[in-house]
Amino acid sequence: MAARTWDVLVVGGGVTGCSAAWHLAGYGAEVLLLEQFDLNTQASGRNAGSLHGQIQHGSFLEFGDEWGRAFLPALLFLHRSLDIWRGLGERLSTDLEVSLNGGLLIAETADQMRDIERKVAIERSAGVESDLLDRQDLAKVAPYVSSRMVGAQLSRVEGKANPMLAAPALARAAIGRGAHIQVNTKVLGLDWGNGVFTAITSTGKVTARRVVLVTGNSLNRFASLWGRPLPIMDDPAQVGATEPMAPMVHHLVYYAGGQLTFKQAKAGTLLIGGGWSSDIDPSTGVTRVNPANLVANMRVALRVVPSLAGVRLIRTWSGAGLATPDLSPIIARLGPPGLVVGVYPHMGLTAGPLLGRVLAQLALDRPSEVDLTPFAPDRF
Ligand SMILES: Cc1cc2nc3c(=O)[nH]c(=O)nc-3n(C[C@H](O)[C@H](O)[C@H](O)COP(=O)(O)OP(=O)(O)OC[C@H]3O[C@@H](n4cnc5c(N)ncnc54)[C@H](O)[C@@H]3O)c2cc1C
Structure with a gap:
């Protein structure tokens, strides 16, 4: 040196x-x-490659409308960063596998849809736009989701990159x-x-x-x-990847009835997560996958996309997330x-x-x- x-x-x-x-x-x-x-x-x-542009629904349900409004500067920070992501691959002469086709927050019940509408109103107050989809609209943009699902928020700027x-x-x-x-x-x-x-x-x-x-x-x-x-608190999390599948999912997808995100990577694998906690080895401080949470995560995924029952999970991993x-x-x-x-x-x-x-x-x-x-x- x-x-x-x-x-x-x-x-x-x-x-x-x-x-x-x-x-x-x-x-x-x-x-x-x-x-x-x-x-x-x-x-x-080690993350799931989601490019987020909406208030996270689980946090909104946990902390409420006032928290959602207080979070708006942080949301706008994400949107400014999404603007950078849009042209970043070109600036770095590397295909970062960025796509910003939008994010779908899927609801299974009318109550969940009402929660989504409250959240969307807060996001709109800061100029962050979404469309609200009914069952038919949802079936058109995401035909793979269960017919139990009643609608969704389609946020316009969200997506994925290869981390x-x-x-x-x-x-x-x-x-x-x-x-x-x-x-x-x-x-x-x-x-x-x-x-x-x-x-x-x-x-x-x-x-x-x-x-x-x-x-x-x-x-x-x-x-x-x-x-x-x-x-700053440790908040370790985990992700799973399926075997490669034919192109099916074109959005970043969330579920309003439980912890779930998934998106399809360029390689065809579906990355399934949603902030499920992993463990931390107390002697080394290294994170490791929590099997019970992995199973619970996959159960939620199957509820939203039943056809995943025939797809194999080929890899899981964990990483040191954090929270404030x-x-x-x-x-x-x-x-x-x-x-x-x-x-x-x-x-x-x-x-x-x-x-x-x-x-x-x-x-x-x-x-x-x-x-x-x-x-x-x-x-x-
Ligand atoms: C499982 C999981 C899934 C996630 N999914 C998403 C997602 O889909 N979308 C999203 O936006 N975010 C996601 N996140 C969060 C995201 O990954 C992190 O917020 C982000 O990577 C933080 O980047 P960073 O550079 O600030 O920190 P880090 O990536 O943690 O980098 C910090 C670096 O500092 C180094 N370091 C630490 N101490 C020292 C030292 N003393 N000397 C030298 N080097 C040191 C570390 O080794 C490390 O390389 C996820 C996180 C996890 C764990």
């Missing part, structure tokens, strides 16, 4: 860190990104702009003095004038160093001048391209393109 003082040190090689490095280098900064393992090996490479491709492509583009990336280097501590940060890493010391911390669920450990613990108390992101300066942190709970793949850009702006004292007041940690 060269003995130099970097303009910016980025800690964390997920989608957010790789996006931040790309933008920082684009703004002309000398950037070093450090990742403890390999790039994209944690949440960013295995996004962060690596951002990293390659960052390197192309002159950023340095070093993997297998864990940041163990961070000191500050005379306007310079010194990171103590598993491979030596690194100095930088500014630091972007995007370490996912270990962010709180760093924040605590500066006496500012953040309310209000499910909105934390994006802020913290501690000594030049230190910025960012985390978007549950939907950080969707948010990653914009979150990285906003953190680059914050780190370089540029005006943020987004009002960050709703995302300040002092709201807790």
